[in-house]
Amino acid sequence: MHDVDDDGIRRMWQEQPREERIMSTSEIRMKAALLDDRVRRNNAGAAVAFGVILIANLLQLVMRGQHSYERAGAALIVVAAASMLWLYWRARSTAVRLDESGLSCVAFYRAQLVRQQKLAGRFWLCVLAFLPGILLSLLGGISASPLTPSRLAGLAVGGLLWIAVVVWMIVRGMRRVQADLDELDASDMS
Amino acid sequence: MADFEGRSRRDDLYTEAAAQYGSALERLARGYEGDPDRRRDLLQEIHIVLWRSFDRFDGRCSLRTWVYRVAHNAATSLVLRRRVRTPTLTGLDEVAEMKGEVDVEHSVNRQHALARLMELIRTLRPVDRQVMLLYLDGVDAGTIADVVGLSPSNVATRVHRVKQILVRQFYEREP
Numbered sequence: 001m002h003d004v005d006d007d008g009i010r011r012m013w014q015e016q017p018r019e020e021r022i023m024s025t026s027e028i029r030m031k032a033a034l035l036d037d038r039v040r041r042n043n044a045g046a047a048v049a050f051g052v053i054l055i056a057n058l059l060q061l062v063m064r065g066q067h068s069y070e071r072a073g074a075a076l077i078v079v080a081a082a083s084m085l086w087l088y089w090r091a092r093s094t095a096v097r098l099d100e101s102g103l104s105c106v107a108f109y110r111a112q113l114v115r116q117q118k119l120a121g122r123f124w125l126c127v128l129a130f131l132p133g134i135l136l137s138l139l140g141g142i143s144a145s146p147l148t149p150s151r152l153a154g155l156a157v158g159g160l161l162w163i164a165v166v167v168w169m170i171v172r173g174m175r176r177v178q179a180d181l182d183e184l185d186a187s188d189m190s
Numbered sequence: 191m192a193d194f195e196g197r198s199r200r201d202d203l204y205t206e207a208a209a210q211y212g213s214a215l216e217r218l219a220r221g222y223e224g225d226p227d228r229r230r231d232l233l234q235e236i237h238i239v240l241w242r243s244f245d246r247f248d249g250r251c252s253l254r255t256w257v258y259r260v261a262h263n264a265a266t267s268l269v270l271r272r273r274v275r276t277p278t279l280t281g282l283d284e285v286a287e288m289k290g291e292v293d294v295e296h297s298v299n300r301q302h303a304l305a306r307l308m309e310l311i312r313t314l315r316p317v318d319r320q321v322m323l324l325y326l327d328g329v330d331a332g333t334i335a336d337v338v339g340l341s342p343s344n345v346a347t348r349v350h351r352v353k354q355i356l357v358r359q360f361y362e363r364e365p
Contacts, residue, residue: 006356009307012300013217013326020216020233022208025201028241035238099263100243102256104339105320108263112270180315183281187317187344 047085054081070140076133084126106184113181120174127166200244203253207240211257214327215240218258221311221323222265232268239264251336258324258337266316279315282322282351303360310359321348322355 023031055078098111138155147155208215215236223229243260251259269279311322317338324334335345 006353006360009303009356009360010326010328012304013307014328016217016220016304018213018216020212020230022212023234023237025204025241028204028237031234032238032242035235097239097242099239099260099267101246102243102251102259103263104259105262105266105337106317106339108259109266109316112267116270183315184317187281187340 047089051081051085054078067140067144069136069143073133073136073138073140076136077130078133080126080129080133083129087122087125110181110184113177113184116177117174117181120170120177123170200241203244203247204241207244207253207257208237211254211261215257215261217327218261218265218323220308221319222268224308224312232265235268236261236264252333254329255333255336258329258333262316262320262323262337266320269316280313281315282318282348282355307360310355318348321345322352325349325352 059074059078098108101108103111138159142152216233219229219233219236223232240257240260243256247253247256307326311319314322317340320338321334321340324337329337331342331345331349334349335342338345340348
């Protein structure tokens with residue numbers, strides 16, 4: 001089997017006709033600036049929209065909440081949202097474009113996987129930050145207008161299901177990343 | 191003045207790299223993206239990242255090694271971004287077990303063989319994909335080890351597996 005040469009397939013690969021023309025450096029510079037602008041606009045837009053909608057809604061709830069638990073919960077959610085926005089902004093402003101740094105492919109891949117693991121860890125931080133506020137708000141809402149036992153049970157089951165799905169997705173993602181890291185370590189040694 | 195010199199050096203290096211490795215970068219993009227429009231976007235992104243990267247190029251590795259590293263890393267970022275939507279990627283060992291259906295020597299349609307090859311490449315995990323693409327591009331084992339960051343013996347093993355896969359997939363017919 002191994003006597004057969006694979007030159008034909010390599011030649012076929014290398015002889016593929018070109019489809020794209022080479023861009024001039026002024027074109028590249030223009031496109032890079034456009035790309036930066038788009039990323040900056042998207043990030044700023046998302047942050048502003050997230051902040052405005054959340055804070056406006058929650059401030060309204062703090063002002064008009066009927067129960068003190070609800071108000072306290074809403075205030076905690078505002079604090080959590082503000083902290084998350086600040087953390088996100090800090091992470092963005094200190095981020096290094098690793099793909100421009102000329103790292104070897106394995107080192108780059110490993111760094112990206114580790115980054116994904118850290119991001120998943122930050123998600124837990126996010127859940128922990130919001131959870132007390134959400135629970136207090138729910139408690140306040142239930143105290144203000146008591147629910148029938150069946151609705152309360154439905155709410156509890158729905159909430160638990162939602163939490164279970166989110167946890168399952170995060171754990172699955174983290175396991176996948178860990179498996180990739182293990183595979184990378186094993187292949188690096190072989 | 192220093193900024194202008196930096197820019198000029200970056201532009202010069204990029205122009206040289208694009209002229210020498212432009213077609214290799216196109217082939218590399220084909221190994222990562224099947225859809226023509228998305229591939230064009232990826233190729234454009236690779237060129238932009240490459241142009242920017244020359245600010246940090248200190249000549250400690252060859253221009254070729256640098257170009258391949260930066261391009262593969264930019265493309266790998268795409269694989270990781272699309273991770274949620276893509277099916278599980280496989281390694282060379284799993285692919286080696288698969289039997290091919292296209293005979294490149296006798297195939298009337300080379301395009302079919304090429305399409306099959308690209309499909310196969312895009313199922314591979316990043317590191318295996320990088321080794322296979324570099325091997326197909328005619329890059330020597332030493333440079334592959336330098337680009338990918340694996341030991342020369344590790345690369346030699348992978349290249350051997352790549353050869354087996356290519357032969358099995360494109361030259362051996364089912365009895």
